[in-house]
Amino acid sequence: MISQIQFLVGLGIALFSVGILGFLTRRNGIIALMCLELMLNGVNLCLVCFSSYHHNAQGSSLVLLIVLVAAAEAALALSLFVSLFRQSGSVELDDFRLLKG
Amino acid sequence: MNESPTILQWILGAITLATGLLVVLGRNPIVNAISLMATLFTTGLLYFSLGAHFVGVVQILIYAGAISVLIVFIVMLLDLRPAHVRVPGRSPTYVIGTICSIVFFVAAILSVLPILKNLGAIPSLGDVGESLGQAPEEISMQLLSKYMIPFQATALLLLAAVMGVVVLGKKNMLSERKGADKP
Amino acid sequence: MNQLIWSTVIIAFLCAFLLTWIPVMLIVERRAAAWMQRRSGPNRVGPFGLMQPMSDAIKMIFKEANIPRKANKVLFVMAPALAVLPPFIAMIVIPLGGSVNIGGTEYAFQAFDVRVGLMFFLAITSLHVYSVLTAGWASNNKFSLMGGLRAASQMISYEIAIGISMVSLVMTYGTLDLREIVKLQEAGGGLPAWGAALQPIAFIVLWICAFAETNRLPFDLPEGESELVAGYHTEYSGMTFGMFMLGEYAAMVAASAFLATLFLGGYNIPFVSEEALRQFFLNHGLVLTAASAVTVLLQFASLVAKICFFMWIFVHVRWTLPRFRYDQLMDLGWKMLLPIGVANAIGTMIVTYILRRGT
DSSP states (O other): OOOHHHHHHHHHHHHHHHHHHHHHHHBBHHHHHHHHHHHHHHHHHHHHHHHHHTTSSSSHHHHHHHHHHHHHHHHHHHHOOOOOOOHHSSOOOGOOOOOOO | OOOOOOOOHEEEEEEEEEEHHHHHHSSSHHHHHHHHHHHHHHHHHHHHHHTOOOHHIIIIIIIIIIIIIHHHHHHHHHTOOOGGGGOOOOHHHHHHHHHHHHHHHHHHHHHHHHHHHHHHOOOEEEESSOOOTHHHHHHHHHHTTTTTTHHHHHHHHHHHHHHHHHHHSSTSSSSSSSOOOOO | OOHHHHHHHHHHHHHHHHHHHHHHHHHHHHHHHHTTTTTSSSSSSSGGGGGHHHHHHHHHHSSSOOTTTSHHHHHOOOOOOOOHHHHHHHHHGOOOEEEEETTEEEESSSOOOOOOOOHHHHHHTTTTTHHHHHHHHTOOOHHHHHHHHHHHHHHHHHHHEEEHHHHHHHHHOOOOHHHHHHHHHHHHSSSOOOOOOHHHHHHHHHHHHHHHTOOTTTTTTOOHHHHHTGGGGEEEEEEHHHHHHHHHHHHHHHHHHHHHHHHSOOOOOOBHHHHHHHHHHHHHHHHHHHHHHHHHHHHHHHHHHHHHHEEEEEEEETTTTOOOOOHHHHIIIIIIIIHHHHHHHHHHHHHHHHHHHHH
């Protein structure tokens, strides 16, 4: 039988790998962003788990900082995608190869 | 001694993983976005089961209540239908990505879990108790003393993000085409 | 384990309590509208039309719940359920009364006594927007989609004002625990220590935002009849539509209970403390359990009276004020309420610093 901490950290790792899978395979910008959130979420789960194991607030404060950064990142990325969509009518990442020549 | 996960945690973990997979494998962007919200929400509930009430509430309030609403909103605004989203097919990135994630998963599980086995159990909680060191007061003490510089840097980052969004959202600043209104 | 049983009992009680409000509000709203517009209103079913909600409910249940052919079926059915759940979940952190003494142990009359109750309530009610969004999108109808998009931007905008006005309140009381906040208002000796007296600006800002968050007039743009047919629930019929009604009234009750808890002293009866009341009943020959139970019931009645007050204002405003235009709504949220909230928070910060330094 696995212990609680193993279960939760394993779940965090699984979420992170699912995020990697999506980030590398899906080529839609917004879905890539969602996968990024998924990866951050896996890390957060591990941090909260360790924080409550060690009975101190350090992991939890890091989680708060990560959540704030994720909020900023999501707002910026989404507004970028909206203006990209306005310019070219697509948010597929493969369509933006203008520098490739 | 190892305390095994409770039934509630098994259920929540299963939902989290299933909806997480749906985010990646779903063909319909709106389903992806809503299952992302479900993943974030159940993760928040998992924090509650660990006694980290404040972080769980922040997770639900900011992640599930704001960020993924924004994502759902943008998906609806751009009207991304399943037909508009390309299916990965059997391109090299698809194969490499799948292999990479599986290798990472197996390697991380094999290297981390045996070490964790030697740790003790997470100290148990009362009936509706809060874990020690997870109170809002203690987290704010940490944020305002030890993590002061990262905290202030995050504030600056948020300010920069706000300015960036305003610049991007202004009409006719980037493109001359008459687009939809600012969201 | 006993705490678990007690919490289950209170959650069952809360469900019954919230569901009782729905028929009451249905008849009150229709009769009040008629009274304000000098009509008679529904007065045929039962004495004074009091059985009208019953006939409405029977009609809704037996009507066909139509699902449009091109709708996304899973999301279409999920949306009404998402509308009902958040208010019911959010209510569990509201303290409904003092504590009952059973067998020497004090049980708080609250389903989930969490130390971050205030933020828990905000977090759960912020999930309400998903029902509107998914309903609007899944209907596959442009009016519904417009309603959903309007609802999303409206609710997110007003949530920011709510958060900012909460900051000043939390600074005043120094805690996020709703029970603690009620106790502090009680300890201050009734009316002068109520949140409405200490933080009048935050009270008004939050009250306005409560209208916006529950999508009631004058903020009911997501379902504005004259522009969007019926907004996000255009395609809903029968009981699926009934669930949206139920969710709206439950959200109103939850918002009223929250406002009452934060600003009108919650369950406490003005100028009468819990100990005094319990002592009064003990002196009149009741045993401790009965005395505490009667005290809690009286306090609960006080909370219900405060909820009634807010609900009446909800109804009254609906039939008095016209609907906002969309840009006026956004201007009110971003250019009025948010700056006022920020100014209030900064002012509270300065005052709190000066007061704390003095001691």
